[in-house]
Amino acid sequence: MTGGAQSGGGDGTAGGFALQACLNGSRGPTDHPGLPVTPLRLAQDACAARAAGAGAVHMHPRDGTGRESLSAADIGAAVREVRRAAPGLPTGVSTGLWTTAGDVAARRAAVLGWAALPTGDRPDFASVNLSEPGFTDLCEDLRRLGVGVEAGVWSVADAEALAAAGTDCVRVLVEVIGGEERTAVARAHAVLARLDELAVPGPRLLHGEHASAWVLVDEAGRLGLATRIGLEDVLHGPAGEPVRGNADLVRLARTRLATYGR
Numbered sequence: 001m002t003g004g005a006q007s008g009g010g011d012g013t014a015g016g017f018a019l020q021a022c023l024n025g026s027r028g029p030t031d032h033p034g035l036p037v038t039p040l041r042l043a044q045d046a047c048a049a050r051a052a053g054a055g056a057v058h059m060h061p062r063d064g065t066g067r068e069s070l071s072a073a074d075i076g077a078a079v080r081e082v083r084r085a086a087p088g089l090p091t092g093v094s095t096g097l098w099t100t101a102g103d104v105a106a107r108r109a110a111v112l113g114w115a116a117l118p119t120g121d122r123p124d125f126a127s128v129n130l131s132e133p134g135f136t137d138l139c140e141d142l143r144r145l146g147v148g149v150e151a152g153v154w155s156v157a158d159a160e161a162l163a164a165a166g167t168d169c170v171r172v173l174v175e176v177i178g179g180e181e182r183t184a185v186a187r188a189h190a191v192l193a194r195l196d197e198l199a200v201p202g203p204r205l206l207h208g209e210h211a212s213a214w215v216l217v218d219e220a221g222r223l224g225l226a227t228r229i230g231l232e233d234v235l236h237g238p239a240g241e242p243v244r245g246n247a248d249l250v251r252l253a254r255t256r257l258a259t260y261g262r
């Protein structure tokens, strides 16, 4: 089985949870009527996702115009509101380079600005995409800020880059981005196997998006790995049925994971 020895201490979780809710991603409000964008809506959805069975949240905080933002003010406002509504819920944010339009120095400066936040307003962890330039400096900056790194591995090449860098991370996100549903499981296995071959430490969280989202929730269940679901990754249930929002998606994922004893 792939993802075995390094999958998270044998308890099938990624550092204490089996299911993370990815609340909004880069989506806009026209994508789904339930999409949370403001700190208050993110907090409401975090709370509802936890009640539905999520053990952590990942979000893309926005500025006053609704655009993704890494500024200390916007990150701090979203994290603070989520912590107020859902105390103790592990809370993470994206650091996607698209947020600063591909400007590595601007991203680094924004993240370094989180030093001005009280520690309680800093996220517990942040995802860092290995395919993006500047990931080693960013990981070191996050470590100094006391923010855990979720290493975003999208390919075998990313797995090799992570092994070569030796980055300390709280979790390895095996993210099957793009491509067709019928190849998603094979792609996931190729990355998981390479991570294990290279003895990359850290629990794995496996997920896909769009057509591959549900098939990889099932595969994570089968492999005993953590996974994630939410409006960032998919806008409907496993049979294409409509959902009201993140809490519905989390409930549906929990039902599927239960069939694998999770």
Ligand SMILES: C[C@H](N)CC(=O)CC(=O)O
Binding pocket: 025, 093, 094, 095, 096, 127, 128, 129, 152, 177, 209, 232
């Ligand atoms: C393209 C993926 N939705 C990227 C993702 O989930 C990780 C991140 O926020 O950087």
